[in-house]
Amino acid sequence: MKEYWGSLASILGVLAFCQSLLHVLFPPELRFATLKLFNRIFNVFNSYCYFDITEIDGVNTNELYNAVQLYLSSSVSISGSRLSLTRALNSSVITFGLTNNDTLFDTFNGVTVLWEHIVTQRQAQTFSWRPMPDEKRGFTLRIKKKDKSLILDSYLDYIMEKANDIRRKNEDRLLYTNSRGGSLDSRGHPWESVPFKHPSTFETLAMDPAKKAEIMEDLKDFANGQSFYQKTGRAWKRGYLLYGPPGTGKSSMIAAMANYLGYDIYDLELTEVHNNSELRKLLMKTSSKSIIVIEDIDCSINLSNRKKGTANNSSIGRSYCDPEMRSGPGGGTGDEGGNSITLSGLLNFTDGLWSCCGSERIFVFTTNHADKLDPALLRSGRMDMHVFMSYCSFPALKILLKNYLGHEESELDEGVLKELEEVIAMAEMTPADISELLIKNRRNKDKAVIELLEALKERAERKSKGGESVREKNLNDVEEEEQEKRALESPKEGRAFDDSCEKDEEDEEKKIE
Ligand SMILES: Nc1ncnc2c1ncn2[C@@H]1O[C@H](COP(=O)(O)OP(=O)(O)OP(=O)(O)O)[C@@H](O)[C@H]1O
Ligand SMILES: [Mg+2]
Known part of the structure; x- marks a missing residue:
């Protein structure tokens, strides 16, 4: 062992001697060049x-x-x-x-x-x-x-x-919101974010399975469609309009979309946006792979602009057909009016040049009244897919029973299933109402199903009675409308009506004399 250490020490000594000799004999420039050469040979x-x-x-x-x-x-x-x-x-x-x-x-x-x-x-x-x-x-x-x-x-x-x-x-999804009256945070961002932890998925969403599969496929095609959108020269974005009565799962569907694609959500509070340029700035600060949501669009701002008489001096409620409102990118005139956004601004937000300042973004609008919206907002390219979220159907009910009670279809009594199927359409109950009933009795599954069936039957009966009176009322209304129409369309009849009135008035006058 001693010999080994001795020989190692002597080798190190020789090396140190060589190094000092190299230092003495060769100037630094030469040493550097030699090293470079060695490196080159090595390479x-x-x-x-x-x-x-x-x-x-x-x-x-x-x-x-x-x-x-x-x-x-x-x-x-x-x-x-x-x-x-x-x-x-x-x-x-x-x-x-x-x-x-x-x-x-x-x-x-x-x-x-x-x-x-x-x-x-x-x-x-x-x-x-x-x-x-x-x-x-x-x-x-x-x-x-x-x-x-x-x-x-x-x-x-x-x-x-x-x-x-x-x-x-x-990373968990982020949920952004702009609801601070347009103010910016310390880093100049107009959006505030919180971790998005909504548990809704397409699996838990109660709706027609075929419709659900269609939406999922559409979303997947969109997410994988970069080359398609590039090839066809389209901006890589897609618009969804979710409409239907309250409690039918529109917001749940948005959460399911975000969880399915792994996108962040930008929940745009339109009432907090003062003008079109603010809307553009908000859009510019959204990231790719995100869902931009405007909930209850018919309530956020008056966009039903097609009716006569709504075109006044205020920019809210003016028609897209109004040339003043269409001029210029970003709503043009809408900016000058002060603190209001215009339909034109919103259209540019979803469809104009600014809408493609990011990529891979989905716009989702929700409403309870699709008929109140301006057709310009709903046309293809802006809202590519219109999804009607309806009252709970039988296939949707089976999903809810599985979610809340853990019931598979085979576990349920066939007679009860049949009864449920018979009344569900007539009852017109929303998935939200049914969920509440099931949550209430989730500890006692049999009781939950029986109570649900009773509630559905009662509601269906009420609807059928109410439906009849509504139908009668509707018939009367139609008859009255028909009469008015006839009076307007046939001047003779109208004239006769007027003449008789005039005659009555004359008689009255004579009587008074
Ligand atoms: N289709 C559905 N599938 C599963 N759960 C649903 C569905 N629809 C409603 N729910 C339940 O009802 C609750 C309310 O639903 P949600 O907020 O999605 O309704 P909405 O259509 O957005 O209503 P609103 O029009 O009032 O905004 C949800 O928390 C969810 O638990
Ligand atoms: Mg909602």
């Missing part, structure tokens, strides 16, 4: 090339570093024996990462590459506007020289895309 014979991705690029955080870290976390979790764990703010998911100076092989398009995570101590604090971390972190990517041109660009793009997907999955 010629080395079949790999290396790429360093440092955590901090100058003073900015390198986005690629974070993306690589996230990307590698997806494969590391399965294979690594020592991993670093992180949990982002707002996230309910823990991600795995490579520990310091660890390596990992990855394969892309049949090419194998090596990643190494390198952590070194920062030597001295250089001047910086913000404090730097004590450690210098970075990834080194090793690729065979012959594969470099084959994969490098597409591989890095793929990593960025994958990392974004992982980030979206890990």
Whole structure:
């Protein structure tokens, strides 16, 4: 052992002697040139090339570093024996990462590459506007020289895309709102956000399964349709109008859409927006992969502008047909009027040049009265899909029974099922009403079903009685309308009516005399 240490010491001594000899014999310039030459020779014979991705690029955080870290976390979790764990703010998911100076092989398009995570101590604090971390972190990517041109660009793009997907999955959705009278926060953002944790999904949504499948397919096609939209020259956006009575699941559907696609929601409170330019600014500050929602659009602002007499000096309630209201992008005249937005502004918001300042966005409008909306707002391209959320149907009822009571169709008594099917359409009950009944009795499933059936029967009976009187009233109304119409259409009849009135008046006058 002593001999071993002795020989090691003598080797080190020789090396130190050589180094000092090199220093004495060769000037620094020559030493540098020699090293460069060695490097070149080494590179010629080395079949790999290396790429360093440092955590901090100058003073900015390198986005690629974070993306690589996230990307590698997806494969590391399965294979690594020592991993670093992180949990982002707002996230309910823990991600795995490579520990310091660890390596990992990855394969892309049949090419194998090596990643190494390198952590070194920062030597001295250089001047910086913000404090730097004590450690210098970075990834080194090793690729065979012959594969470099084959994969490098597409591989890095793929990593960025994958990392974004992982980030979206890990982070909870965000729900944004603008309801602060147009004020901006400290960073100049007009939107406030909270984590979006609505549990509604398409699985729990009670509606006709065929309609549900159609919507889901449409959403998936939209989300995967980047090349389609590019090819056809259309802005990558889609509009949905959800209409129907209160409590039929319009808001639940929006939440299900966001959870299905992993998008954020921007809930636009139209009454808080003062003018068209504010509306544009709000739109500019929305991110891609988001759903922009205007709930109860008929109540937010008067947009039923087609009726006579609504066109007055105020910009609210004026017609899209009104040339003044159509002029100029962004509503033009609407901005000057002061604190009101116009239909034109809203149309530009959903369909104009500004609507494509981001991409992959879905506009959803909800209303209880689709007939009150201006057709210009509803045309294809603005609202591509009109979804009627109806009263609870039999297939929807089966979904609610499963959600709230855990009942599969086969577990229910056939007779009860048949009775439910018979009365459900006539009862015209909303899924919200039925949910309340089921929640009330969820501890006693049999009681819940029986009470529901009774409530449905009672309601159906009331409806059928009410329906008759309504029908009678409607018939009377129609008759009166017909009479008025006839009077207007046949001047003779009208004249006769007028003549008789005049005659009566004359007689009256004579009597008084
Ligand atoms: N189709 C449905 N599927 C499942 N649950 C529903 C459905 N419709 C309503 N609900 C239940 O009723 C509640 C109210 O529904 P929601 O807020 O989605 O109705 P809405 O159509 O948006 O009503 P409004 O027009 O008043 O805004 C929800 O919390 C949900 O539990
Ligand atoms: Mg709603």
